[in-house]
Amino acid sequence: MQATWKDGNRFELLPEGKRFWPAMREAIDGAQRHLWIELYLMESGELADRFIGVLTAAASRGVEVKLMLDGVGSMGLSRGDRQRLREGGVELRFFNPLSVTRLGGNLMRDHRKLVLVDGTMAFTGGFGIVDEFVDAWYEVAVRVQGPVVEDWRRLFAQVWNSPLTRGGQTRTRLSTELPDRHSPPETVAGGRRGRAIWGRGHRYQAIRVSLQGRINTADRRLWLCTPYFVPTLSLRRALARAARRGIDVRLLLAGGHHDHPGIRYAGQRFYNRLLKAGVKIYEFQPTFIHAKFSVVDDWVSLGSCNFDHWSLQWNLEANQEIDDAGFAAEVAQLFERNFAASQRIDAASWAQRAWWRRAREWLFGTLNAWVTRLK
Template sequence: MHGIWRDGNHFELLPEASRFLPAMFEALERAESSILIELYLMESGRLASALIGALVKASERGVAVLLLLDGYGAMGLSGEDRERLETGGVALRFFNPLGFHSLARNLTRDHRKLVVVDGRVAFTGGFGAVDEFLDAWYEVALRIEGPVVADWVRLFCRLWDSPLTRGSGATGLVHGLVTETRQAEGYRGMTGRVVWGQGYRYQAIRHSLYRQVSGARKRIWICTPYFVPTFSLRLRLARAARRGVDVRLLLPGEAHDHPGVRYAGQRFYGRLLRAGVRIHEFQPTFIHAKFSLADDWVSLGSCNFDHWSLHWNLEANQEVADRRLAAEVAEMFERNFAASHEIDREAWSRRPRWQRFKEWLFGSLDGLLTRLR
C-alpha cells in the first residue's frame, strides 16, 4: 500500500531538533483551522509540556486540534497532562491500548510521526514528544508543502476513525478538514509520495527500498538506529556493493537506547564488509534518525529496518525524487560520516569472543521474536 507520485511539492530538510522543533512550534502558533498530530512516543517532560501548551492555545483560538498517540508509546504521559489536553479542548485518542487479547495485537503499534497544520504544511521524521529529542538524540525531520500533504491527511483520518483507536470523539472534525492541493510555486519537478506499511503483509516501505537498492547505479546510503535487516535486504546491499555501487550504512555507536538491538545487527557486519559495504557508527550521540538515499531518491520518516517496524508497526515515510533535496541529504550524510567511526574489516574479524557472544545471544533472541508473528 502506497501513495501516488505527485509533482509540485516543496520539501525542506530540517536536520537536528534545533531546527525542526522551532519550525514545528512556529507552524502550530500560526494555525488557523486545524492541527493533526500523530506520534508514537509522548512522555511527560519539558517537550511534552511545551507541546501541550501550544495545542491548548490553538484550541482556545478556535483551531480544531486532534492528537493521536500510540497506546503503548504514550504510557509515560501522566494523567495530569492527559487531563490538561482534554480540558483544553484537544481531541485525544489512543491507538490500540494494551489489553487482554492476542500477543500479536499488543505488538502492533502506531510508530508514525506526523504533524499537519491547516491541511497545508506537514512535518514527518523520527521525532517524538520526549525530552531526549531536546539534546540527547540526533534526529531529522522534513517540512512538506504541496499536493502530498493531502495524502498525509488521508492517512491520519483513516487511523483516527479506526476500530483500534480509542478516546474522545471528534470524528466529524476529521471529515470536515480542508487540504491544500495546489502545486507549490517554483517547485515543479519536485515529486514525492507518501509510502506506508501496516504489519508484515503491507510493508510497502520495505519493498520500495528493495527496488531502489536493486536499481541504484551510484550510491546507496542508509541511516537507521535499529539495524536488524532482512535476509533479502542484506543480499541486495551486498550485490550492489559487488557491482560497484557506493554502499554505506550510518548506524549508532555505543550510545544506544537498546544495546541488544545493536548487537543483533552487528552479527551481519562481517559478510557485509566482505562484500564491500562500508559501515559507520555515529559517535557524538544516539542517532535516532531514519533516512535513506539511493542515487537521487530520498526516503525519510518513521520506519526502522528491524522486525518491529517490518512485522508489526504502522509506519509511514515521505519519498522524494529530486536532485536538489538529494544533494542536501548527501551533504548531511557526509557530515555524519565524518563524525563516525568506520568499522575496519580486518579489525572486525579479530573482535573479542565476548563481542561475538553478545551478537549470538541477541541475534538468537531476535530470531525468536521474528517467529512470534
C-alpha cells in the same frame, strides 16, 4: 488509497532539534483551522509540558486539535498531562492500547510521526515528544508543502477512524476525502516530485518494497541511516549484491550511545558478511542517532521506518519519498557530515573482535530471531 507521485511540492530538510522544533512551533502557533498530530512516543517532561501548552493555546483560539498517540509509546505520559490535554480542548486518542485478550495483536504499533497544519503543511521524521529529542538525540525531519500533503491528511484520517483507535467521549469520524469547504494544497511553482508512502503492519511494508526496488536499480550510491539495524534476509542480500556490483553502499548506524543496546548487538552479527561484500559501515559517535533517512542516487526516503523487524513487519510506518537531484544533494551533504563524526568499522579488525563480543551478538541475535517468529 495508494502512494502516488505528485509534482509541485516544496520540501525543507530540517536536521537536528534546533532546526525542526522551532519550525514546528511556529507552524503550530500559526494554525488557523486544524492541527492533526500522530506520534508514537510522548512522555511527561519538559518538552511534553511545552508541547501541551502550545496545543491547548491553539485549541483556545478555535483551532481543531486532534492528537493521536500509540498506546504503548504514550505509556510514559502521566494521567495529569492527559487530563490537561482534554481539559484544554484537545481531542486525544490512543492507537491499539495493550490488551490481555489478544496478545499477538499487541505487536502492531503506530510508529508514525506526523504534524499536519491546516491541511497545507506537514512535518514528518523520527521525532517524538520526549526530552531526549531536544538535545541528547540526533534527529532529522522534513517540512512538506504542496499536493502530497493531501495524502498525509488522508493517512491520518484512516488511522483516526481505525477500530483499534480508542479514546474520546464521541466516536467522530474524519472523511478521507477533502471537505468541500477546503481547497487542495496548492502546487508550488518549480516544485519537486514526491509521494507519501506507508506500511500498514501485518507483515507488509510498501516502504520496504520501495526501498528494495531502489537498491536493486541503484546506479551510483546507496546510503542508509537507521538507529535500529536488524534487517530482513532479503534486504541484507540486496545490500550485499549492490556493493558487489560496484555501488557505493554505506550504512550510518548508532554507536555506543543507544537507547536499546541489545538491538545494536543483534544487528552487529550481520556486519562481517556485509563488510566482506564491500558495504561500508559507520557508527555515529557524538550521541544517539535516532534519524531514519536514505539516499539512493537522486531518490530520498525520510520518515519513521527503521530497518528492523518491528518496523518492516508489524508497525504502522510512513515516510516521505522525494525524487529530486537537488534535494538528494542536500541529504548527501548531511550524510557526509555525519560520516565524518562516525567511526568506520574496519573489516579486518572486526573479523578479529573478542569472543565475548561474538557471544553477545549471538545471544541478542537469537532473542531477536525468536521474537520475529511471533504472530
